[in-house]
Amino acid sequence: MQQAIDPLVMEPNTKATSAVIWLHGLGADGHDFEAIVPQLALPADHGIRFIFPHAPIQAVAVNGGMKMRAWYDIRQADLTEQVDWQGIDQSVVLLDQWIAQQVSDGIPMERILVAGFSQGGVIALHAGLQMQQPLAGIIALSTYFPERSTSLYRQPTTCPILIAHGLMDPICPYTVAKAALAQLRAQGFSPSWHEYPMQHQVCMEEINAVSQFIQQRLINNH
Secondary structure, eight states: OOOOOOOEEEOOSSOOOEEEEEEOOTTOOGGGGTTHHHHTOOOTTOOEEEEEOOOOEEEEGGGTTEEEEOSSOOOSSSTTSSOOHHHHHHHHHHHHHHHHHHHHTTOOGGGEEEEEETHHHHHHHHHHHHOSSOOSEEEEESOOOOOOOGGGOOSOTTOOEEEEEETTOSSSOHHHHHHHHHHHHHTTOOOEEEEESOSSSOOHHHHHHHHHHHHHHHTTTO
8 A cells, every 4th residue: 555645635714723634435536525615605714624635546456456546445346345454444544643633733633523435434434433532523425334343432422423325326335324324323322314315426415414514513613
């Protein structure tokens, strides 16, 4: 796996008092969700720094070993089989470093929100739930949550989590998203669940829900 390059950073108009770290899906890069920021229609003085990291480039087995940006290897079309835990753990370390960088820049952990789409959502969930100090929240879009020992998770069960998924997703089936929801609930978390008549993508209604979540956690909470 190659070393990750510096993330794309979008600074607010005013001093940054909070941060959203948003992880893209397989084969994309940090620019994938750059255009979503204006669509969130946040107040002009929102004070949120948006950070869009680029995953390292590595071979992906399910795509015939083709090299692309990936947070970990996908070995089978069935996403919950032969999970690349080593790759996931390596990307969790990367996200931990980006979070630590924001803390060192003066943004406290409780003002940092992690988000991810597809593969990025897996990392956002696993990294977020392993953080010892409370985060502002976790956003998991069109993603899943492979089974693992829950002893790793130190985030308080009050951590706000938003999960959104397409009813007709051919890449990351609706059933694995519902399984993720059930697993998180079994661990004592209370995620908010949103489903939309779409495939492996985002829609405006979903962006509005994400905007409300971000504003509730990082603006109205300030």
